[in-house]
Amino acid sequence: MGTVNVNGVNATIYGTLTGAQQYLEFAIGSGADAWRALVDAGNDDQQGRLLVQAFRMLEAMTWAGAKTSDVQTEQWPRTGVEDIYGDEVDDATVPTNIVNGEYELAALLAATAALTSSALTGSNTKKLAAGPVSIEYFRPTDTLDTATVLPKQVMDLVGQYLASSTSTASGATAYGVDPCDEPAAESQFESCDDYERIIR
Numbered sequence: 001m002g003t004v005n006v007n008g009v010n011a012t013i014y015g016t017l018t019g020a021q022q023y024l025e026f027a028i029g030s031g032a033d034a035w036r037a038l039v040d041a042g043n044d045d046q047q048g049r050l051l052v053q054a055f056r057m058l059e060a061m062t063w064a065g066a067k068t069s070d071v072q073t074e075q076w077p078r079t080g081v082e083d084i085y086g087d088e089v090d091d092a093t094v095p096t097n098i099v100n101g102e103y104e105l106a107a108l109l110a111a112t113a114a115l116t117s118s119a120l121t122g123s124n125t126k127k128l129a130a131g132p133v134s135i136e137y138f139r140p141t142d143t144l145d146t147a148t149v150l151p152k153q154v155m156d157l158v159g160q161y162l163a164s165s166t167s168t169a170s171g172a173t174a175y176g177v178d179p180c181d182e183p184a185a186e187s188q189f190e191s192c193d194d195y196e197r198i199i200r
Contacts, residue, residue: 001013001014001074001076001094002014002015002016002019003016004016004017004047004048004051004052005017005044005048006045006048006049006052007045011048011052011055012055012074013051013052013054013055013102014055014058014076014094014098014099014102015051015099015100015102015103017044017047017048017051019099019103020035020047020051020102020103020106021039021047023100023103024036024103024107025039027104027107029107029111030111030112031104031107031108031109031110031111031112032107033111034107034110034111035047035050035106035107035110035111037110038050038110046110047106047110050106050107050109050110051102051103051106053106053109054102054103054105054106054109055102057105057149057150058075058098058101058102058105058150058158059074059075061075061150061158061162062162062163062164063075063076063078063081063161063162063163064078064080064081064082064161064162064163064164065078065079065080065081065089066078066079066080067079068091068092076094076095076098077090077091077092077093077094078091078161079091081161083095083160083161084160089161095161097157097158097160097161098157098158098161100157101150101154101157101158104151104153104154104157105150105151105154108151108153108154
């Protein structure tokens with residue numbers, strides 16, 4: 001865990017401002033370009049705000065396992081978590097993919113401020129685009145905690161640690177609860193005949 005200073009106030013994040021700057025220096029895309037513009041302008045406060053927002057969005061996700069300590073306030077580190085290869089994740093540190101996912105998300109937020117409001121707005125939309133960034137829900141939703149609302153490049157890094165993630169025979173990975181494996185649901189959107197299983 002790290003901290004970032006915004007306008008004289010320290011806030012908790014998974015990584016660090018320096019780490020984000022180093023990571024995104026070699027990234028491509030509109031998000032990375034927008035981030036580097038902030039770096040070039042010396043706007044550390046805005047970079048810090050973006051990292052804090054990215055941290056908050058990741059903190060809102062439902063992760064596998066349990067918090068390592070009963071007294072910790074943050075979601076990570078966690079115990080009882082395995083990576084995509086079946087290896088146990090260290091319960092004393094935050095996985096590198098989580099930290100890098102935070103950096104990727106912060107950059108995307110720099111390019112598309114509407115991403116935050118889009119992600120937090122309940123809807124029955126499968127896919128939502130805002131400028132160069134798009135997010136895709138696992139299934140139509142009315143609340144944040146029933147859908148994964150992270151951009152693909154972030155999901156590619158952190159999705160393996162989400163609760164109820166499963167691998168398919170083809171090697172693709174599905175995250176979140178699969179409505180096809182749940183008891184009969186009342187919502188028309190949870191019909192497997194009408195909506196395909198969502199896999200990445």
